[in-house]
Amino acid sequence: VIVSQETFKNETWSACVTPNDGSVDGSTACSNNVTIQNSRPTTPILFYPSANGTTFDRFVNFSWVNSSDADFDSLSYLVIASTDSSFASNIVVNQTVQERQGLNLTNLSLAYPLDVDVPFFWQVTVTDGSLTNVSSIGNFTIPSLISLSLPVSAVSFGNITQDGSRNTSNGSSVYPFILQNDGNIQGNITITSTSIFQQGAYPSTGYQFLVEDN
Numbered sequence: 001v002i003v004s005q006e007t008f009k010n011e012t013w014s015a016c017v018t019p020n021d022g023s024v025d026g027s028t029a030c031s032n033n034v035t036i037q038n039s040r041p042t043t044p045i046l047f048y049p050s051a052n053g054t055t056f057d058r059f060v061n062f063s064w065v066n067s068s069d070a071d072f073d074s075l076s077y078l079v080i081a082s083t084d085s086s087f088a089s090n091i092v093v094n095q096t097v098q099e100r101q102g103l104n105l106t107n108l109s110l111a112y113p114l115d116v117d118v119p120f121f122w123q124v125t126v127t128d129g130s131l132t133n134v135s136s137i138g139n140f141t142i143p144s145l146i147s148l149s150l151p152v153s154a155v156s157f158g159n160i161t162q163d164g165s166r167n168t169s170n171g172s173s174v175y176p177f178i179l180q181n182d183g184n185i186q187g188n189i190t191i192t193s194t195s196i197f198q199q200g201a202y203p204s205t206g207y208q209f210l211v212e213d214n
Helices: none
Strands: 045-048 061-065 076-082 091-098 105-109 119-127 132-134 138-141 148-152 178-181
Touching: 045 119, 061 076, 061 119, 091 105
Parallel strands: none
Antiparallel strands: 045 061, 061 105, 076 091, 076 119, 119 132, 119 138, 148 178
């Protein structure tokens, strides 16, 4: 009996038999040669985004369960995504990733954002360099999301002497408001304010505001 651990792909094997009556050998007969073929990797299983799922992160992090290979070949994966379920056009992702050894999952994190509010279809093809296997087709959407937060929602200038000034933009200990976009699209912001002075024009050189990227 020959077990699988004793054979390797591309090896050629044959079996030969020599009869013996206890004193004299007979003629040796050999079988036809058998060549050990390459084994196909198992099918990769899509993990994230899940089927019919949603994600708000436009820089999608695709992940899938690794294939196995009986020959212990090095595996690589081709990830494709499209707005066309047949993948005949509108390809938005077409990247190859080497398997992450020692882990159950391999992933691809996009360095660019995908569009919102359109359906995407994705698929992973595994190869050992000669044979391939293809996953099922997954689908997901990225709903548009407007979400704002104020990590710094108050500004305290403290006591200011007559003719004195404090400025949140010059690196002092007075920190400016911070408005953070936690969504995945741009939005229009309207600023309204009320004068806190009894005298003096507003806005003016004595009281101004500035908006800029952080």
